Structures are given as C-alpha cells and as structure tokens.
Amino acid sequence: MILDDVSVDCVIFGFDGTSLKVLLHQINRKVLQQTLPSEITEEQISRLYDHHPGMLDETLWNLFAAHVPVDQDLDAFALDLVRRAIGLKNVYLQQIEAFGAAKRVPYTRVITVGYYALINPAYHDLRKSAIAKTLQWFNVTELPPLCFDHAEIIRKGLEKLRWEAMYQPVGFHLLPEKFTLTEFQTLYEVLLNKKLDTRNFRKKISKMNLLIDTNEKQKNVAHRAAKLYQFDMANYNRLKKEGLNFRIE
Amino acid sequence: MILDDVSVDCVIFGFDGTSLKVLLHQINRKVLQQTLPSEITEEQISRLYDHHPGMLDETLWNLFAAHVPVDQDLDAFALDLVRRAIGLKNVYLQQIEAFGAAKRVPYTRVITVGYYALINPAYHDLRKSAIAKTLQWFNVTELPPLCFDHAEIIRKGLEKLRWEAMYQPVGFHLLPEKFTLTEFQTLYEVLLNKKLDTRNFRKKISKMNLLIDTNEKQKNVAHRAAKLYQFDMANYNRLKKEGLNFRIE
C-alpha cells in the first residue's frame, strides 16, 4: 500500500568538472511501473496517471518521484528511489523540505518531500539504469520545461546545497574519489557562483588538513600533471569534534 | 476533508529575557475540537483518538499539531495552527523539515511537517487562548516527557533556529519591538549556548547598521537605564541586496 497524498521527489545533482548538472527523465507507463514499489497494483498506477496528466506530457521533464509506501521510513524510501533511478548505493542524500502548496499537482492533493542526492556522473553508467532511454543530464542554469513544481524543488535544493557546501565538506560527494585541487576549486566556483583566488584557496584548504596526498598524479594531460588528493573523512570527524569550522565562501 | 496521513507540528519558541522556552500543551477531546479545522466531523476526531492514544495520556505534553485539510496550502495551514493556539498573527514561521519514520506514530502512518514559530511571550496573553488551561512554557533544556517524536522535532527545530539565527537576523522576532543591547546579547548567548564579550559584541552590532536608536531608555530599573533600539528591517533588506553578511557566532 502506498500513500496517495505523500510522495518523495529527488533532485540528483552531478558535477562533470565544469558545471553543475541535474538528472531528469521523461516518464511513460512502463518506466513508472519500474520506478514505483513492486507492491503497487495496475489499478493504482492507473489512478496515478489519471491524477498526474503532466507525467505523460512528452515535452516536460521530471524529477525522480514516487509515492511513499505506508510501512517504509521516508529517508529509506528516498534512498531506494535513487537506487532504482540510477542503480547504485552509497549516495549522499539530504532532505530539502516538504512542498505542500494545495495545487502543486493539479486534480489531486499530493504533498511531496524533496531530497537532493550528490553523485559523480563519471562513476555511474546510466545505460545500466532501468529507465536509461529517458534519462538526461541538464545544466542547472539551463533547465528544460519541468513538470508540476519541479523547478521550484530544484531551486530550493540548489539553495540548500550551496548553503551546506559552504559550511560542511559535502562537495566531496560530487567529485571522483581522487581529485585535483583545481577540480575542487572549480566545483566551489560553480557552487558559489564566483571566482576564487587559486593561491588563497589552496592555502585555506591545506590549512584545514582534510586532504590526503595520494602520491599519484594525473596521466595523459597536455600540461603539468596535477597531484591527486582524497578526502580525509576520519580526520574530518576527529577535527569536527574539536570544533573545526569548515568554511568556504 | 483532512489528510489522514499528513500533519503539521509547530514548535513555538519564546524568549523571556533569560532563557529560551517552548510552548507545550496537554490535550483533551474538547481542546482538540477547537484546535482542528471546523469542518472536521465527530467521527473523524474519534478516529484520530483511536490512532493517537498518546494524545490523551495526561503525563505527556504535545506540540501544536493538526492534520492538513485537503485544500489548504501547508504553510498557510501551519500559520493558522499557531493562530488558533495562541490567538495572534504576525508570527515568524519557518519549516523545519518533514518527519517520516514509519512508526513515529503508533498504529497508523502519519508523516508530519515540522515548523517553528518565534514569539515574544510578553506580547501574548496566553489566557486569551482557547486552550489556555493546558498551555505551559518549558525551558528548552528541561523538557517534560513528550508525545510521539515531539522531542526530536523540538531538537531539530532548535538546531535549525540556531543555524538561522547565526546567519540571518531572525533573533529579533524573539525580542520586544524595542530592546536593549544587553537583551539582544543575552538572547544570542542563549541561542549559541556560550558567553559573548560585551564590548566586541556591541562593536560588531553597531558596525552592521541594523539598529535604530529610539532615543528612549528603560524606565524604573534599579541601575543605569539602557538605551532602547529597534531592528531596522528596511535597511537590512537594502544591505542584503548589496551582499551584507550578517553573522553572529
């Protein structure tokens, strides 16, 4: 059994080294069946379609959304949803907030809880996803027409991501496991939407002691190869207890 | 018609000049009828009671909560709820987040959206409230046994309030319209849970240009009377556009 009036919507953010992207999809009945929990009946799916005509509009794009099963925790269900969408675990997931305008979905009342996920697109072969054919990455600054209030959910998600990235090292979830300082800086320039001074940025980061030098370098680049670093989660947790305040702005 | 599986829970914070308080109440059937929207039938109230036995437990205290009417915006409904609880408008209200553990309410599935409201207790004669007899302010550090996951909602609300107070001047909503710098400092000491240096605090505040000197002073105090200030909302909005960053930590 699912709750007819409560859904979860996931904004999946990715960083390709240059710009911040959102993963969107277009939906059809077959895809919907794979996206929703297996216990859902044909009749329930039909009802969803009757209530969400926008879902079938081929000019509109969607976030990953599904109605919440009556017996599943909200957070756990949001994780499931991301897994079904892109076929992987270990995704960093945060709740954005609840969206509850009475008419956000026409014809029926659905309150949705927004989440955002951070992934590194290079890690994920989207062709393996069950709904691969309709998946596409969009630049956050150039979104296509979106279903329902999905544009608003993305806007709020982005606002929250920016905020969190400034005060907690969540940015690492958008990078490959091993990354260069330039990649790291570019990510923050994109998130904060402003240029940062390279020397000052590097000084700040290195004083934080949050990176492990892997002693590896980039390969096959047509310029001096950059050192590769890893995020030092263990040390971050240690320092956080002692009151470290991470801040990049 | 109300949604059986979606409710709103409001944490009402107040500051009495010394410590941060939460307004809680104990509930009975008569009170519940006044708290819920008028369209709700007797039969629906009975169902609520069947599903929420904790609500009638006289040893437990509650946040202000109600199920969401099918045709009302979530934010607007949360405001209504606060008004019904304490009988006033112009309350600062923020969403905390959605709480969706499958078993947060026993016997039935209810996802709740938490909000926090900031009020100044001196302004509000709680005796005028419809549910006055069961209302009580509790220190946030000395909460009584609470219904459901209300302790968790308060904890998260407090966390969010602290966070917002550090980076946005929301603290003003907890003070009287005219307040002294000492009151303002005490508020932030309570919110941040640490002592602040008076001279440095005053320097910082005055550099922000967010206070209007009312040219009034305290009266009938057994010591030098302090100047009274007002928050300069107009200037705050102007400065925010130019990129002021309010920060107290």
Next chain:
DNA sequence: GCAAAAGTGTTCGTTTTACACCCATGT
C-alpha cells in the same frame, strides 16, 4: 553612598586579500 548593570578603546595576533612568476607535461 552603594549596588547593579550600562557603556566604552586599545593592543595584539590571526585571517583575508591582492597580486605575478616559474614549473612540468604532451604535442
């Protein structure tokens, strides 16, 4: 005149900003 809280400046160390050149690598 005394108790109680209001109000005020300076010094010192830290952090932030601004800024320009040499280095390593692939072609």
Next chain:
DNA sequence: ACATGGGTGTAAAACGAACACTTTTGC
C-alpha cells in the same frame, strides 16, 4: 620550443580576541 594549466610567497589591511574602568540610575 611552445601551449597549457599546476603550483608557489609576501606584504598590507581587516578582523577577532582579550581585557578594566567609568557612568547612570534607584534605593
């Protein structure tokens, strides 16, 4: 050898932390 991005230090300014005494008021 050249194009491309990687990597580094220093000086000046702004900011934050620490700290003690005088003023005003009611009793």
